[in-house]
Amino acid sequence: MNASLSFSQYLGAIQKSIELERGDEFRELIDLNNGAAMQAIFEAQQRNPQWDPSGACTSRFASPWDEIVSAHCLCLASLLKGSRVEAYNHLVSCVTPFLKAFRQDTTAWCIEPMYGVVRNVRSVATAADKELKKLGKNQTKLTDAGRMLQNCFSAALQGHGNKAKKLATLEVVNTLFKIYFSLNTLRLCKNLIKSVDSPLLPNFDNFPLAQRVTYRFYVGRLAVFDEDYVRARDFLEFAFDNCEPSATRNKALILKYLIPVQLLLGILPTRELLRRHKLEIFEGIVGAMKTGSIKMYNECMDRYQEVFIQAGTFLLLEKLKQSVYRRLLRKVAAVHKELEPAKWAQIPLALFQSALAWEGCDMDLDEIECILANLVYRKYVKGYISHQHRVLVISKMDAFPPLKNINLVDIN
Template sequence: MAFMTLAHFLQILDRSWRNQDGNKIAQFMSLRHDHAKYPNYQVEQPEGLVDRFLTSPLDELVCLHLKCLYSISRDDFLMAYNLQSQLIQSFTKILQAQKDENWALPIMFTVCSDLRLIAQRAEKQRVGASENPGEILEKAAECLMGCFRVCAADNRSAEEDTKRIGMLGLVNQLFKVYFRINKLHLCKPLIRAIESSPFKESFPLGQQVTYRYFVGRKAMYDSNYKAADEYLTYAFQNCHRTSRKNKRLILIYLVPIKMLLGYVPSRYVLEKYDVIQFWDLVQAVCQGNLRLFDELLEQHETFFIKCGIYLIVDKLKIVAYRNLFRKVYLILNTHQIPVESLQSALEYLGQDVDLDETQCIVANLIYDGKIKGYISHQHRKVVVSKQNPFPPLTSLT
C-alpha cells in the first residue's frame, strides 16, 4: 500500500464504482485502512487530481475523504468531523438516488462508523466542551439518522434488494452515540423499528449480538431485568468465542442481572473473562454478609460507576438481606421470628439500624415476594409461612 500512488488509488476507486463493488470502495474509504496513515493520501486540496480520474458523484466523496485524512494527520479532529459530516450528507443523497440498488450499503457502514469515531475525538478536542458536552456526537447522530431514514423508507420486500437490511448496522452506531451522551430515550423508536422488521432474523449475527447487548443494557436501566437477562444472555452466548474483550463487556452487565434474578455465576467464567471482582460480591450476597458487601461496594465503587452498574449492584443488597434473614430463621428454627433477632443480626454485620428500619427492610422483602409472611407489629415478630417461607429467587422471575 505504501508504494501505491494516489493516481493508482483513484483508478481503483473509479473501477470499483463502475463495477458497483461496495466492499472494495468501503475498504478504500475507511479511515482505518492502511492508506490513511501515508502522507501521499493526506491532501489538503485534492480537487485537481481527483477530477482527472473520477466523475460525479464519487469525486466529491473522495475529495472529502482525502481532506479528512489531511485534517486527522494534523490532529484537527474538529475539521475532520466537519468534512466527514459533509461526506455523509453527500453520500445520503447518493444512497437515496439509488432507488433499486443496495450495493452501496458497505460504504454506508464504513463512513458512518468513521464519523462516530471522529466525533468522539472532536468532543475531547473541542474548546469549552464543558458548556455543551455531547453536542458534536448529537449532531453526528443526526447525520446517521439521515442514512437510517433512507434505508427504512425502502419498501422492497426482497432481502437481497432492499436497503432495509442495512438498518441494524446503523441502529448499532446510533446506540453507541446515545449511550455515550446518555440519551437512551432516543433508542426506543429504533428498537421498535427493528423489532417490527420482517428481516429481524436475517441481519448478520454480529450485528444482532451488538443490538441485543445495547437493548439488554437499556432494559437493565429500565428495571426490566427479565428482558435484560434474555438479551444479554443471547449476546454472550452468540458473541464469537475469540472476542474475549466483548464477552467480558457483556458479562459486566449480565452478572449483576443474573444475581438479581437468583442465579449464581461460576467462578470459572468470572476468572476466564477477567471479572473476578464479582466473585467476592457473589459470596457476600449468598452468605448475607452485609459487612463484606458494603466493603466491596466501596472498594469497587469507581469500577461500578464507570460501567454504569453501581445502582444495579447496590440493589443486590436486598438479596443479601433475604439470605441473612433466612440464616436467622434456620438458626432459631421457628416461624415466628422476633424482629429484635433480625435487628441484632444486622447490627452484628455493621448495619446501623433501629427496630423500625429493620421492620421496613422486612416489609420490602415481603412485598417483593422474597419472604412469604407478615409482620405482627403487636408482638414485634415476623411470622413466616410454614411452607417455603424463603422461595428461591429464580421462582420469582
C-alpha cells in the same frame, strides 16, 4: 490493504471498487485505520503543500462520487495534522452526496459503504468533541452526527431501488445507540427499537450475526433502565452466547451487565467464569449472596463503587442488598428452628438484629422492622410482621420463594 500506494493509485483503487460495485473493498478503502490511505495522503501533501484532492477527484469520478471521495480525502488530511474538528466538518460534507449515491444504487452494493460512512462519522465526531472539550468549547459534533445518521437510517429504511438495501439499517441503528449512550439521550433509542420491530424491516435473523449481537446488547442495557430484567437477561444472554469466541473483551463487556441482572434473578456465576473474564469485582457480591454477609457486600460495593457507577450498574447492584438480607434471614430462621422448634415460624426481630450486629451493622428494632417489611413487600419472604410482639411470622409453605418471583420494580 497494507501495500503502499501513491495518491493516484489510491484513487484508482476506489474507482475500481465503484465501477465493479465491490462494496467491501470500498468500505476498506475509506476505513479511517487504513494505513495505506493515510500514507498516500501524507505523501501527496509532502510533495505539494497546496495539495487539494478536488481536481483529481472531479476528473476521475462521476457525481456524486467525486464529492464523496474528495471530502473523505480532506478528512484524512485533517486527521493527519491533528485537527479533528476540521476533519469532522469535511467528513459530514460527504454524507448528503453519499445518500444520493445510496438511493441511486439498484444492486444494493452500497450497503457495505454505508457501514463505513456511519462508523467514520461517529468516530471522527467523538474525536472532534474531545478536541472541543480541551479547547473549553461546547461539544456539539456527536449530537450533530446523531442527526446526520438519522438521515442515513431513513435512506436505508426506505430502500429505494432495491429493498435489500434495508439490510443497512441495523448497523446504522447500532451506531446511533452508541452515540445516544455516549450523550445519555437514551429516550431517542425508543423509536429506533420500534422501527426494528416493525414489518417495514427484513426479518431480524436476516441481518448479520455480529450486528444482531450488538443490537441485543444495547437493547438489553436499555431494558435494565426500564427495570424489565427478564427482557434484559434474555437479550444480554443472546449477545453473550453469540459473541465471537475470540472477542474476549466484548464478552467481558457483556458480562458486566449480564451478571448483575442474573444475580438479581437468582443466577450466580461461577468463580471460574468471573476469573476467566477478569471480573473478580463481582466475587464479593456473589460471596455475600451465598453467605448472607452484609459486611462482605458493603465492602465490595464501597471498594468498586466508582467502577460500578461508570458502568451504569451501581443502582442495579444496590438492589442485591435485599437478596443478601434474605440469605442472612434464612440462616437466622434455620438457627431459630433448631432452638425453638415449636415456634419456628415466629422469628424474633432481635435475633435478626443480633445477626446484623455480628456483621458490623448496628440497628435499632424499628430499622430492623423496616428492612423485613420491605423484604415481605417485595416478596423475598412470605409472611408478616407482628409489631406488637416484635416478631416476623413466616409462611409455613415456601417462606422463601424463588428470586425470579420477586417484585423488583421500584414505585416512582
